[in-house]
Structure formats: C-alpha cells, structure tokens
Amino acid sequence: MQNFTFYNPTRILFxxxxxxxxxxxIPANARVLITYGxxxxxxxGTLAEVKAALAGFTVFEFxxxxxxxxxxxxxxxxxxxRRERIDFLLAVGGGSVIDGTKFIAAAIPxxxxxxxxxxxxxxxxxxxxxxxxxxxxxxGSEMNNGAVITKRISNDKLxxxxxxxxxxxxxxxxxxxxxxxxxxxxxxxxxxxxxxTEQYLTYPDDAKVQDRFAEGLLxxxxxxxxxxxxxxxxxxxxxxxxxxxxxxxxxxxxxGVPNDWATHxxxxxxxxxxxxxxxxxxxxxxxAMLQVRREEKRGKLLQYADRIWGLREGDEETRxxxxxxxxxxxxxxxxxxxxxxxxxxxxDAIPALLAQLERHGMVALGEHSDLTLEGSRRVFxxxx
Amino acid sequence: MQNFTFYNPTRILFxxxxxxxxxxxIPANARVLITYGxxxxxxxGTLAEVKAALAGFTVFEFxxxxxxxxxxxxxxxxxxxRRERIDFLLAVGGGSVIDGTKFIAAAIPxxxxxxxxxxxxxxxxxxxxxxxxxxxxxxGSEMNNGAVITKRISNDKLxxxxxxxxxxxxxxxxxxxxxxxxxxxxxxxxxxxxxxTEQYLTYPDDAKVQDRFAEGLLxxxxxxxxxxxxxxxxxxxxxxxxxxxxxxxxxxxxxGVPNDWATHxxxxxxxxxxxxxxxxxxxxxxxAMLQVRREEKRGKLLQYADRIWGLREGDEETRxxxxxxxxxxxxxxxxxxxxxxxxxxxxDAIPALLAQLERHGMVALGEHSDLTLEGSRRVFxxxx
Numbered sequence: 001m002q003n004f005t006f007y008n009p010t011r012i013l014f015x016x017x018x019x020x021x022x023x024x025x026i027p028a029n030a031r032v033l034i035t036y037g038x039x040x041x042x043x044x045g046t047l048a049e050v051k052a053a054l055a056g057f058t059v060f061e062f063x064x065x066x067x068x069x070x071x072x073x074x075x076x077x078x079x080x081x082r083r084e085r086i087d088f089l090l091a092v093g094g095g096s097v098i099d100g101t102k103f104i105a106a107a108i109p110x111x112x113x114x115x116x117x118x119x120x121x122x123x124x125x126x127x128x129x130x131x132x133x134x135x136x137x138x139x140g141s142e143m144n145n146g147a148v149i150t151k152r153i154s155n156d157k158l159x160x161x162x163x164x165x166x167x168x169x170x171x172x173x174x175x176x177x178x179x180x181x182x183x184x185x186x187x188x189x190x191x192x193x194x195x196x197t198e199q200y201l202t203y204p205d206d207a208k209v210q211d212r213f214a215e216g217l218l219x220x221x222x223x224x225x226x227x228x229x230x231x232x233x234x235x236x237x238x239x240x241x242x243x244x245x246x247x248x249x250x251x252x253x254x255x256g257v258p259n260d261w262a263t264h265x266x267x268x269x270x271x272x273x274x275x276x277x278x279x280x281x282x283x284x285x286x287x288a289m290l291q292v293r294r295e296e297k298r299g300k301l302l303q304y305a306d307r308i309w310g311l312r313e314g315d316e317e318t319r320x321x322x323x324x325x326x327x328x329x330x331x332x333x334x335x336x337x338x339x340x341x342x343x344x345x346x347x348d349a350i351p352a353l354l355a356q357l358e359r360h361g362m363v364a365l366g367e368h369s370d371l372t373l374e375g376s377r378r379v380f381x382x383x384x
Numbered sequence: 385m386q387n388f389t390f391y392n393p394t395r396i397l398f399x400x401x402x403x404x405x406x407x408x409x410i411p412a413n414a415r416v417l418i419t420y421g422x423x424x425x426x427x428x429g430t431l432a433e434v435k436a437a438l439a440g441f442t443v444f445e446f447x448x449x450x451x452x453x454x455x456x457x458x459x460x461x462x463x464x465x466r467r468e469r470i471d472f473l474l475a476v477g478g479g480s481v482i483d484g485t486k487f488i489a490a491a492i493p494x495x496x497x498x499x500x501x502x503x504x505x506x507x508x509x510x511x512x513x514x515x516x517x518x519x520x521x522x523x524g525s526e527m528n529n530g531a532v533i534t535k536r537i538s539n540d541k542l543x544x545x546x547x548x549x550x551x552x553x554x555x556x557x558x559x560x561x562x563x564x565x566x567x568x569x570x571x572x573x574x575x576x577x578x579x580x581t582e583q584y585l586t587y588p589d590d591a592k593v594q595d596r597f598a599e600g601l602l603x604x605x606x607x608x609x610x611x612x613x614x615x616x617x618x619x620x621x622x623x624x625x626x627x628x629x630x631x632x633x634x635x636x637x638x639x640g641v642p643n644d645w646a647t648h649x650x651x652x653x654x655x656x657x658x659x660x661x662x663x664x665x666x667x668x669x670x671x672a673m674l675q676v677r678r679e680e681k682r683g684k685l686l687q688y689a690d691r692i693w694g695l696r697e698g699d700e701e702t703r704x705x706x707x708x709x710x711x712x713x714x715x716x717x718x719x720x721x722x723x724x725x726x727x728x729x730x731x732d733a734i735p736a737l738l739a740q741l742e743r744h745g746m747v748a749l750g751e752h753s754d755l756t757l758e759g760s761r762r763v764f765x766x767x768x
Contacts, residue, residue: 001623003399008392014640015387206620208604209627216596223592236590239385243593243640252636256398256627 001207004256010143011169018171022053025131025169030088031058033081035101037065037093041135044179050092050133060084068271069100071115071151078107089130095139098132099147102165105130118149118158127164133171136180137242138188140195140249142170157268174238182229186334187279189225192245194282198261199254202367204299207257214253215307220244262365263289266376269356276343283331283338288383290324296368340384350380385591388640394527395553402555406437409515409553414472415442417465419485421449421477425519428563434476434517444468452655453484455499455535462491473514479523482516483531486549489514502533502542511548517555520564521626522572524579524633526554541652558622566613570718571663573609576629578666582645583638586751588683591641598637599691604628609718646749647673650760653740658729667715667722672767674708680752724768734764
C-alpha cells in the first residue's frame with residue numbers, strides 16, 4: 001500500500017424525500033444561485049420541489065449548463081453570480097452540472113481569466129460554497145473535488161481539482177432517477193464502472209481493502225445496472241446504483257493504490273473532437289486499453305477475471321481474454337457500443353486524436369506513466 | 385436501503401514516516417496537550433518523535449489514560465487543560481486514549497459536571513479541536529465521533545457521540561504497530577471484526593454496497609489477522625489491518641442499514657464488572673448472540689456463511705452452525721477465548737450482569753429492539 005492522505009468533508013443526505021431537508025444545509029440569508037442543465041428537472045418537477053424547499057432564501061436561477069459543460073456557458077453564470085452577489089450555489093442535475101458549478105464557484109472570486117485555473121493550473125485562493133441535488137448517478141462529482149470543463153472554441157477538455165471544491169453537501173434521492181432516459185442510465189453505469197477500473201486494474205500493491213471495495217462496487221454495477229433498465233422504478237436498484245456511483249469516485253478506493261486514468265484521457269479527446277457521450281468514449285477505449293496493457297496489468301486482470309467474472313478455468317491468456325470480452329459484452333448489453341465504428345468513426349480519425357493528446361501533454365499516461373503516443377495509437381486502432 | 389446522512393470530515397494521513405507531517409495539521413501558535421496512556425509510546429520512541437515534530441508549539445503532556453478510560457482520570461486532564469489554556473489536544477495511542485481525549489475535548493468548555501454528557505446526554509455546545517496519532521488498530525475511534533467512558537466509582541461504562549467530536553486529523557503509521565504485544569494485536573482484530581458484524585449481521589435490506597464493503601473488511605481481517613501475529617514486521621499486513629480497523633467503524637458500512645450493537649452492550653457489562661479486555665468480551669458474546677438470534681438473523685447468517693466462510697453445502701441449519709463455529713475458531717486461533725469459563729467466570733455471575741443491563745436501560749437491544757433481558761440471559765448462559 002502506498003502512503004496516502006484521505007479527506008472528504010462532503011455531507012451526504014441519502015434517500016427518498018430528502019429535498020425537504022435542503023433548507024437546513026444552506027446558511028441563513030444566503031443569496032442562492034440554482035444551476036442546472038436542460039428542461040428535464042423542470043419536467044420532472046424536481047426544480048419546483050427544490051425551490052419550494054428554499055422558500056426562505058433569495059433564489060436566482062441559471063439554466064443551460066450542457067453535457068461536457070463549457071467555459072463559454074459557465075462564464076455567463078459567473079457574470080450573473082458576481083452581479084447578484086451570490087454567496088451559495090446549488091447544482092441540481094448530474095455530473096456536468098456539478099462539475100460546471102465547481103468551476104463557477106472557483107471563478108467568481110478569481111482575479112484574471114478563470115480559464116487559467118484549467119490551462120495554467122492557476123492557484124485558487126477561495127471559492128463560493130456550494131451543494132448539489134444529484135439527479136443522475138454517474139460521475140461521482142457530488143462527493144469529490146474535481147471537475148472537467150471544455151473550452152468550445154479550442155476543443156480543449158481539461159480536468160482540475162482543488163481542496164476548496166468539495167460540495168458542502170450532496171442530496172441523493174434515488175426516486176429522482178426514475179425518469180432518466182435509458183441512455184443516461186446506461187452511460188452512468190459505464191462511467192462508474194470505468195472510474196473503478198481506473199483505480200483497480202493497475203498492478204497488485206498489497207492493498208486488500210481497496211481491492212475488495214472496488215470489487216464490491218463492480219459486482220453491484222453488474223448486478224444492478226441491467227435491472228435499472230428493465231424495471232426503472234425499483235427503489236432498491238436505484239439506491240444501490242446511486243450510492244455505488246458516488247463511492248466509485250470519492251477518493252476512497254483510489255487512496256493508497258496506483259491510479260491509471262489513461263482511458264479517461266483518450267476518451268476526453270473523443271468527446272472533444274467527435275462529441276461522443278463521456279461514457280461512450282470509455283466503453284470504446286477500456287476494452288482496447290486492457291488488451292494493449294495486458295502485460296503491465298496481468299496480475300490485476302487475473303484477479304479481476306476471478307473475482308468479478310468467476311473465470312477460474314483455462315490458462316492465464318484465456319482468462320484475461322475472457323475477462324476483457326465479458327467487460328465488452330456488459331457494456332454492449334447496456335446498449336453502449338464499444339467500437340469506434342459503432343459511432344461512425346473510422347481509423348482516419350486517429351491522427352487527429354493523437355495530435356490532441358500531444359497538444360495536451362498526454363504522452364506518458366497510465367499507472368507507470370509509460371503509455372506513449374505510440375501506445376495510445378495502438379489503443380485507438382484496436383478500438384476501431 | 386434506509387435513508388441516511390453520512391458525514392466524516394476527519395483527514396487521514398496514512399503511511400510510514402507521516403509523523404513528520406504533524407506540524408502542518410495543527411493551528412500555528414496552538415497550546416497543545418499530548419494525551420497518552422502507559423509507557424509503551426515512550427519505550428517505542430513514538431512520543432519523542434511526536435514531540436520533535438511539534439518543536440514549534442507550546443506542548444504539555446498528560447499520561448496515564450487507562451484501557452477503558454475513566455472519568456476520574458480524564459477529569460485530571462480537563463483540569464490541567466483548563467489551567468494551561470490548552471487549545472488543541474493530540475491523542476497518541478489506541479482507542480482508549482482517543483476516546484478519552486474526545487471526552488476531555490468536550491468536557492473542557494462544559495459548564496456543570498461533564499459526566500452529564502454521558503449519563504444525561506447533556507448537550508455539548510463546543511469542543512476543543514483535537515487530532516490523533518494511532519498506535520493500535522482496533523476501535524476506529526480515530527475516524528469517528530463516538531467514545532466510551534467508564535465511571536470507576538459506579539461501574540458505569542457508557543457511550544456518547546457528537547458531531548463536534550470527529551478528530552480534525554488522524555495519523556496512521558503502520559510501522560508504529562510493529563511493537564504491539566500479541567494480545568493487543570489479537571484484540572484489535574476481534575474488535576474490528578465485531579464492529580463489522582454489528583453493522584452487517586442483522587437482516588437483508590437491499591444494501592448491496594454496504595454488504596460488499598463489510599464482507600471485504602471481514603475477509604481482510606481473516607486473511608491478515610493471523611499473519612500480523614506470525615510476522616509482526618510485515619508492512620503490508622499491518623497497513624491492511626490498520627486501514628481495515630478504521631473503515632470498520634467510520635460510519636460508512638453502517639450507513640443506510642440496520643445496526644445491532646447488542647453484543648457491545650452485553651460486553652460492556654463484562655468489562656465493567658469483571659475487567660475483561662473489550663475485545664475479549666466481544667469474542668465471548670458474539671458466537672452466543674448469533675446462536676440466540678439465529679432466526680432474526682437467518683438471511684444474513686446464510687450470506688455470511690457463503691461469502692465469508694465459503695460454506696455452500698448442507699442445509700441452512702448446518703451452514704449457520706458452521707459459520708458460527710468458524711467465527712469462534714477464528715477468535716480462538718488468535719488466542720482470544722470465547723467462553724466465560726475461559727476467563728474464570730461462572731454462571732453465577734450472570735444475575736449481576738443482567739442487573740447492570742437493566743440499570744443502564746439495556747432492555748430492548750438489537751436491530752429490532754427486541755432483545756429483552758431474558759434474551760440477554762440466554763446469551764450469557766450459552767456463553768458460559
């Protein structure tokens with residue numbers, strides 16, 4: 001096990017009916033900006049429920065935060081918040097809305113161009129406090145301090161983290177996920193799955209608890225993911241998925257172990273250039289990545305084959321191949337294609353993807369920092 | 385899954401050599417009171433290392449916090465802290481020292497008799513901030529807000545919790561556990577094991593992640609516990625045990641699921657009247673408790689038999705009996721006796737134990753609040 005520091009002060013309010021508890025979590029007399037995406041929370045009634053719970057506060061709204069939230073959109077919210085002297089933000093939505101709200105929280109008091117927070121890793125001295133009401137289990141943003149923001153004008157999709165950017169609270173009501181479209185449910189399962197593999201499918205490092213926790217989360221996704229599509233209003237299924245997605249990326253299973261994240265870095269460029277959903281890019285890249293990195297990941301791939309897929313027969317190569325194939329089949333069964341061709345993208349797209357990786361400095365990726373552009377090229381080719 | 389609120393702001397600094405990082409975690413100019421137990425941290429050099437790391441602070445010491453820390457001893461520390469205007473406490477030791485320090489932290493600013501915090505559940509308005517350097521993995525006190533304190537004069541052993549009593553940080557260096565006596569290592573494994581079963585061996589409640597996490601912790605204890613006794617200086621083993629014991633009682637696996645804690649309540653009276661180590665009382669009570677409660681716990685006992693002990697053959701009764709027997713054997717193999725007779729306590733002691741339970745209001749225990757004094761009597765008799 002590696003040395004680590006673990007800190008996560010986000011308060012989780014989990015369960016049905018918890019929106020009524022919102023007012024207690026926000027400082028009295030706060031000027032609150034509710035941030036959200038499209039109309040789904042309006043249609044589902046969640047926005048009205050949130051506003052009713054905040055009856056005693058001065059409330060503003062900012063709508064229109066898109067999937068893969070953009071700097072361009074978020075800066076409009078920053079201007080509104082500065083103008084209206086907002087002192088608390090409340091994100092209502094999925095990971096994109098929460099990620100975007102983290103950027104808004106950091107950008108409001110920032111002096112200079114807030115894009116520098118991402119592009120130049122500029123220091124953040126303060127941030128506006130914020131909470132979230134999660135409606136889409138997927139990214140884990142509701143219980144971590146990271147975010148990914150896209151600059152539309154330059155096709156940059158960059159990540160940042162800061163200790164000031166943990167949500168003060170996140171409210172997770174599984175019933176608010178009943179009305180999600182199947183594509184978003186499936187994407188959420190894939191996203192959480194790959195968050196786990198990025199922290200688990202590396203090399204054995206004597207971290208037995210982290211391994212067992214990661215395996216417990218993967219098994220839960222495999223058991224519950226398909227059920228969420230079949231019986232959308234099964235509370236237990238939705239509750240298990242929601243808590244799993246949060247725990248998949250709240251720092252716990254990644255503490256003290258090697259981390260990979262190469263699949264995410266390659267995936268980000270697929271979204272930036274071709275507009276794929278984030279989870280779709282992960283479903284494409286992961287199986288190919290595991291094949292290309294099978295030697296580096298051998299020990300963990302065999303453990304994954306055994307403990308997740310129950311593969312104990314045959315030689316090592318067979319078990320590894322089968323484990324990767326079962327992973328692919330799991331994604332495909334959720335209706336998430338796992339090949340570039342499934343999204344109409346040909347091999348001719350690969351040079352531009354590699355150029356993007358190079359431009360973003362993504363030339364030594366993975367848990368050994370040894371996945372070069374040549375390695376990434378092989379991953380994209382195998383994913384074709 | 386039940387509704388829950390999860391909040392745990394304790395910062396964990398985990399790994400070898402982390403004591404050097406202590407100074408960064410304590411407010412500048414703090415007047416620090418180091419609290420500890422007997423001479424083991426002096427002999428092992430840990431106290432000197434901690435004091436060297438705190439070279440820039442005004443430091444006081446309070447030694448002599450005993451196992452099952454007493455109100456009588458702790459009040460001496462409270463007087464010292466008030467006199468010297470202490471504004472930060474640093475517990476160096478195991479769960480007893482940390483529990484005791486939580487009481488000291490709450491008692492310093494308390495108006496009136498601080499025993500009321502336990503006996504009358506008196507409200508705490510503030511507490512002195514504190515951190516810990518853990519030297520004995522067992523109780524989980526390093527990452528929760530609860531404590532158990534004993535009043536010697538009246539044989540009362542009572543628990544309390546408060547949101548103000550999370551350690552600001554806890555420093556977990558596995559190498560500091562190398563010199564622990566085998567009895568304390570074994571006790572720590574049993575203590576963590578029973579913390580988990582109190583939150584896991586109840587009834588099925590569709591909480592798949594909590595179950596998988598609890599099972600992962602139990603499996604790690606079963607794999608690593610005996611190794612810690614055989615090869616005391618194996619870093620990976622000690623690291624796994626230390627992180628497991630912390631996660632066994634930091635609120636995570638108990639969130640959203642039924643909790644039992646009857647074994648602890650019966651065990652507390654055994655310590656209060658007969659002076660057994662806390663873990664010894666749990667090793668005695670748990671196997672008997674599981675037998676007495678086998679109908680109420682049937683579903684979870686079968687899951688435990690399957691996933692923890694690999695028992696999949698035979699009828700349900702056989703599998704449950706075997707799972708309980710394997711639990712008993714695990715404790716015995718760690719040299720922790722699992723019968724009252726193993727500690728020289730006869731059946732004649734039972735009426736006084738029941739009288740204690742009654743005096744403390746422990747007459748409706750367990751996840752269904754239906755373990756009466758008659759049920760507790762059967763548990764003690766079966767444990768004889």
